[in-house]
Amino acid sequence: MTEWPPPPPADNARIQAALLDPERLAAVQDTGLLDSIAEESFDRLTRLAAKITGAPVAFVSLLDAHRDFYKSTFGMDAPLSTLRQLTGRTFCHYSLVSDGPLVLEDATQLPVFRDVPTVASLGVRAYAGIPLKTEAGQVLGSFCAVDFKAKQWTEQDIDILQELAHSAMREIRLRRALHDAEALNQQLVQQLRKVDELNQALHELARTDPLTGLRNRRAFDDSLGLEIAAVERTRSPLSLLVLDLDHFKQINDSFGHDAGDKVLRSIAQVLSGCVRIIDIVARVGGEEFAVILPHTDAQGAHEVAQRMRAAVAQASWLSQPTTISIGAASLRTAETACSLYARADAALYAAKRSGRNRVVAG
Numbered sequence: 609m610t611e612w613p614p615p616p617p618a619d620n621a622r623i624q625a626a627l628l629d630p631e632r633l634a635a636v637q638d639t640g641l642l643d644s645i646a647e648e649s650f651d652r653l654t655r656l657a658a659k660i661t662g663a664p665v666a667f668v669s670l671l672d673a674h675r676d677f678y679k680s681t682f683g684m685d686a687p688l689s690t691l692r693q694l695t696g697r698t699f700c701h702y703s704l705v706s707d708g709p710l711v712l713e714d715a716t717q718l719p720v721f722r723d724v725p726t727v728a729s730l731g732v733r734a735y736a737g738i739p740l741k742t743e744a745g746q747v748l749g750s751f752c753a754v755d756f757k758a759k760q761w762t763e764q765d766i767d768i769l770q771e772l773a774h775s776a777m778r779e780i781r782l783r784r785a786l787h788d789a790e791a792l793n794q795q796l797v798q799q800l801r802k803v804d805e806l807n808q809a810l811h812e813l814a815r816t817d818p819l820t821g822l823r824n825r826r827a828f829d830d831s832l833g834l835e836i837a838a839v840e841r842t843r844s845p846l847s848l849l850v851l852d853l854d855h856f857k858q859i860n861d862s863f864g865h866d867a868g869d870k871v872l873r874s875i876a877q878v879l880s881g882c883v884r885i886i887d888i889v890a891r892v893g894g895e896e897f898a899v900i901l902p903h904t905d906a907q908g909a910h911e912v913a914q915r916m917r918a919a920v921a922q923a924s925w926l927s928q929p930t931t932i933s934i935g936a937a938s939l940r941t942a943e944t945a946c947s948l949y950a951r952a953d954a955a956l957y958a959a960k961r962s963g964r965n966r967v968v969a970g
């Protein structure tokens with residue numbers, strides 16, 4: 609056809625330079641389509657191209673450094689489709705540097721083009737290729753139609769192929785945008801996970817006594833409420849110990865506040881070592897601790913309390929013995945957390961009044 613006379617064939621060096629241009633290759637990689645499977649959104653376009661132009665074959669090629677990758681093919685018979693990743697010089701390479709549609713009515717009649725391997729190997733004679741160009745001007749490959757006999761491409765054929773090439777480019781951009789959105793979404797999910805972890809850490813921090821690492825008063829109150837609620841379901845016993853160091857003021861006064869802190873930390877360790885994993889040890893005040901003992905009756909609570917009292921009394925603290933007094937109370941039917949605590953606290957003060965270093969049940 610006269611409207612699109614084939615341009616003088618580009619020399620090999622120019623094609624090679626364009627093929628290997630790093631920016632172009634980066635753009636091709638960036639599509640994320642190399643080696644991807646066939647997709648209906650592209651196949652629909654090649655099918656349409658063949659149907660409307662009457663060409664038996666249409667395809668979308670992406671030009672990698674050393675191969676043509678066909679994202680979509682229509683009308684290629686079995687042996688041809690095995691050439692899905694064609695190597696060697698192809699018409700699409702000429703299209704790459706053609707700066708517009710490359711339209712060949714009969715390649716066998718044209719110098720250089722007649723030497724393109726697919727002319728001899730597959731019998732290709734007519735070719736119309738529209739460069740697939742990014743907004744930045746990088747040519748990714750071509751949208752092509754091919755015939756095995758000479759073909760007079762009409763102006764409408766080329767218009768249609770250009771429209772379809774345009775749609776293919778839009779599809780490519782859409783893929784990229786989707787991919788970017790997925791990556792962003794992934795990042796967002798990771799950030800949210802981090803925020804969750806931080807929140808969790810903050811939550812833990814807000815419930816932890818910084819000096820001893822035990823639960824603090826707030827966490828203790830929550831735990832006691834939950835354990836009492838569980839008792840209402842399970843009807844199992846529950847006991848509470850409230851402990852206070854004896855004459856702790858003297859330790860502070862004699863050895864200093866830091867030494868007092870050290871004693872509090874050690875006491876926390878000793879107490880934690882006396883209980884089961886399900887028991888809850890908390891520091892509920894300056895030198896006051898409390899221990900929730902689920903599934904434990906008054907007898908069991910007394911045993912644990914005596915174990916704690918003896919363990920503290922036997923440990924070597926600074927240069928003087930340190931002891932604790934303990935009040936114990938076991939939950940009564942329909943009793944509130946407040947009442948249970950008050951009874952254990954009253955028992956603690958009874959223990960103090962009656963000489964310290966002892967356990968009193970409330």
Ligand SMILES: Nc1nc2c(ncn2[C@@H]2O[C@H](COP(=O)(O)OP(=O)(O)OP(=O)(O)O)[C@@H](O)[C@H]2O)c(=O)[nH]1
Pocket residue numbers: 819852853854855856857858860864865866867868869872893894895960964
């Ligand atoms: N080192 C240190 N001391 C604390 C802390 N919290 C409270 N205390 C001290 O604990 C002491 C408590 O004194 P008191 O309430 O008189 O009780 P006590 O000396 O233990 O005497 P009894 O309880 O009657 O046996 C005070 O000296 C407080 O300063 C703390 O976090 N670190």
